[in-house]
Amino acid sequence: GQSLEQPSEVTAVEGAIVQINCTYQTSGFYGLSWYQQHDGGAPTFLSYNALDGLEETGRFSSFLSRSDSYGYLLLQELQMKDSASYFCAVTPNGGATNKLIFGTGTLLAVQP
Amino acid sequence: DGGITQSPKYLFRKEGQNVTLSCEQNLNHDAMYWYRQDPGQGLRLIYYSQIVNDFQKGDIAEGYSVSREKKESFPLTVTSAQKNPTAFYLCASSWGRDTGELFFGEGSRLTVL
Numbered sequence: 001g002q003s004l005e006q007p008s009e010v011t012a013v014e015g016a017i018v019q020i021n022c023t024y025q026t027s028g029f030y031g032l033s034w035y036q037q038h039d040g041g042a043p044t045f046l047s048y049n050a051l052d053g054l055e056e057t058g059r060f061s062s063f064l065s066r067s068d069s070y071g072y073l074l075l076q077e078l079q080m081k082d083s084a085s086y087f088c089a090v091t092p093n094g095g096a097t098n099k100l101i102f103g104t105g106t107l108l109a110v111q112p
Numbered sequence: 113d114g115g116i117t118q119s120p121k122y123l124f125r126k127e128g129q130n131v132t133l134s135c136e137q138n139l140n141h142d143a144m145y146w147y148r149q150d151p152g153q154g155l156r157l158i159y160y161s162q163i164v165n166d167f168q169k170g171d172i173a174e175g176y177s178v179s180r181e182k183k184e185s186f187p188l189t190v191t192s193a194q195k196n197p198t199a200f201y202l203c204a205s206s207w208g209r210d211t212g213e214l215f216f217g218e219g220s221r222l223t224v225l
Contacts, residue, residue, distance in 0.1 A: 033212035042202065042219060043155070048212035087154060091210055096162055097143050098206040098214055099170075102154040 002026035004088050004103030011109045012078055020073045020106045022088035029090035032064045032071045033100065037085045046073070046086075075108075083110045114139045118203050118217035125197075125224050133188045133220045135203035141215070142208035144186035148172060149200040149219075158201075161186055162208065190222060197224045 004024045012018040022032070031050040035043040049055050049064035049071065061074040075082055085107050089100040116137045125131050137144065143162045147155040157170030161180040175194025180186055186205075190197045200221050204214040 030210045031212045035214075040200075040219075040221075042216040043214075044216070045213045050212070089212070091212060096160060096168065097208055097210055098212065099145070099157065099160055100155075100212070100214060101157070102147075104154050105152075107152075 002029075002090065002092055002101050004090065004101065006086075006088060006103045006106045008104070009107045009109070011111060013111050014078055014080060016078050017074065017076050018078060018108065020075070020086050020108065022071045022073075022103055024069050024071075024088075024090060024103075026069075026090060026092060026101075028093035030093065031091065032062070033089045033091075034060075034062050034073045035087045035089065035102075037087065037105075039084070043087065078110050080110050080112070083108060116203060116205055116215055116217035118201075118220050120220060121218065123220060123222045125222065127224055128192045130192055131190050131197075131222060133190070133201055133203075133222070135186045135188065135217060136184055137186075137205045137215075137217075138184060139205055139215060140183070141205035142183070143206045144180065145204045145206075145214065146170075146176075146178065146186070146188045147202045147204065149202060155202060158188065197222060 034046040037043040047062040059076045064071040085105045088103040119134045145160040146158040159178040161167035177189045203217045
């Protein structure tokens with residue numbers, strides 16, 4: 001089967017940099033996605049790594065290393081509005097289009 | 113405005129009653145999905161559909177049913193056979209190619225009393 005593990009909670013201060021890790025056990029997948037979800041709201045797409053390496057989108061960057069079964073989301077210049085849950089997700093090989101399996105989620109608390 | 117609309121946002125039902133959650137999208141997406149989220153947990157796939165008139169079970173399909181009669185609509189019925197139906201239900205859609213990107217609705221919160 002597939003499983004994706006994330007730290008349950010991370011705390012950081014405004015203006016800092018934080019890294020949220022995602023380790024996975026899966027036989028193969030198309031790519032690693034990251035989503036943000038504010039309390040009680042809809043998850044929103046942040047990034048997608050189809051290949052190994054770093055993808056940068058503004059203050060957010062995402063990294064994937066298939067050889068290490070590991071990825072992370074890097075948030076820079078943290079703002080209070082970044083307080084939310086963050087989920088990594090993969091689409092297993094041979095599965096339906098974008099049939100994502102989600103990680104356990106990391107609750108990020110940004111403090112003043 | 114293109115997007116996904118779920119209704120109702122909040123729903124209360126008695127045990128033993130079936131309930132149907134609505135999901136409509138005007139993004140012209142081929143694929144649609146239903147996920148369930150329990151407090152403090154990740155999303156688990158209930159059902160998904162890649163084309164009209166076809167759908168497949170996800171990881172936790174027992175006690176749920178769906179239909180896909182139109183491209184825009186993918187309603188989910190929570191039946192009385194679902195043992196623990198109280199949860200936050202999220203509908204999503206995507207293009208018909210692997211992009212890792214799902215577009216989610218605002219969710220329906222079902223409470224069974």
